[in-house]
Amino acid sequence: MLSFVFRRILSLVPVLFIVSLMVFSIFRLVPGDPVDAFLGTEQDPEVRRALRAEFGLDKSLPVQYLYWVKNILQGNLGRSFSTQQNVLKLLGEKLPNTIYLAFSSIFISILIAVPAGIIAATRRKKLEDYSAMTFALLGISIPGFWLGIMFILIFSLYLGWFPSMGFVSPLEDPLRSLWYLALPAFSLGWLQAAILTRLTRSSMLDVLNREYVRTARAQGHPERTVIFRYSLKNALIPIVTIVGLRLAALLGGTIVIEQIFSWPGVGLLLLQAIFARDYPLVQGAVLIIAVGFVLINLLVDITYQLIDPRIRMS
């Protein structure tokens, strides 16, 4: 087990290397030069040279890369062009809000998907199954950003049940916070719920056909015991993995939802930074999201091994 964890962590090295190259290239792909974007109409060549030196732009590319990596490893992501604040500090303020939104929407999607998937599998080819599968198909076809807008239209503008945008910290006022969380979390959880419903159904169907389930039935256990005690437990293994992987994917999905609901997370910050041409902040936000994604995948892999010893053996 330890050697697996070690090997898995070692495999992060090439991944992080390529991620860092990609993030580094953003700065270099910008037409012209980030200094032009920063200075705007300021034309004094002396100021320009000083700034180029400050960003290390007067050195060769490999040197710039090493310099950049060294800074990151020391926790220095640079200063934001637009607010002059420390990028790491700016991101640190917004990250908990994104995590709050992502975890809530995964939680909602599990609440919907696991029962829906179980019902669909146990009532196969019946009305319940077809309705659950229709819901799942709509879930993967309807874009979350449109759904968010429709939720605003229906639940906040017409019915007035929920606020259309904004954020209240759960530490300040938990109830009001949930009220603001509802629409964004549902819009974000929608796609995940659809994917998980399909997966729970096929995973349950797979287990329900196994011999030990047939044996349990033959022994006269009530259907409830067969489903919840014998089948669900084993069907859950792939579901746990996918939940973890979806959580990582959610970090990307939050960008659009945060924008629609003005949710003050890393995604919204990234978009604002892109439009302000605030490249240090763009790099920092992309880096944080990408590294978060890679680390969650790592944790999922390791957890998977812990839950299912059969995989460890092979």
Add this chain to the structure above:
Amino acid sequence: MNQKIRIASLQVYESKTAFLGFLLIVALFLAGALGPVLASHDPLEMHYTKRLAPPSKENLLGTDQFGRDLLSRILWGAWRALLISLAVVVLGLLMGIPAGALPGYYGGIIDNIAMRIVDAWLAFPGILFFLALLAALGPGLSTLIIALSVGSVPSTARLVRGLVLAEKEKEYIEAARAIGENDSFILFRHILPNVLSPIIVMATVSLGHVILIASALSFLGLGEVPPAPSWGLMLSEARNFIETSPLLAIIPGTAISISVLGFNLFGDGLRDLLDPRLSEE
């Protein structure tokens, strides 16, 4: 292969959901191809006297904030969505198939390096890659197509590589080698035609996926630029008028959803028919 496709098309007709998907795709193609002809108005023509007009005989779905005809813009939007989607998928395949086939066929160190890059690339969330690339290159139709097609390379390469790897071990390939056919002939004339089915399935589903992600990027202001009649842009502009003119938001979103649904249904059906091994449960 031809016979396989003929049988498959018969089965598509019999599978209700795949057939529904097929009909939705045909409707989308018709709207896209005939849209520019059918559209009663110029999608860019503004009429300041009839801004945000409700549906009427002249403007069947009403007009937007600049008095442009919504129906005409939706029809032109179908054409743009298809154009982008086809361009992205074709370009993606042109890059992704060699990127997967060559490592799969030759194996060894090329394969090792290529797959490490693919793994690392796939460890990077897709939307983030597009955002970063578009942030650097600036929004626009051509940068959108470039970003999306480049972004599809790693997943295509991984699929193709796996298929080639399995196929090249078969006996007929050994026979072809024994009679002295050269590598590129074996790869492009023997192996690739035989592994096309899963690639077609993936490409079909990708067509819908590209419509979705291109709309999302345009919606965020990083894809197509105004005044293009793009569904994602229309949706983003409609947000400011949602209380007075909800149709402006409802219609483009419905168009995106129906197109994506069509490709998903058809892709699911195709997968079951062309490649039963890959189907769920």
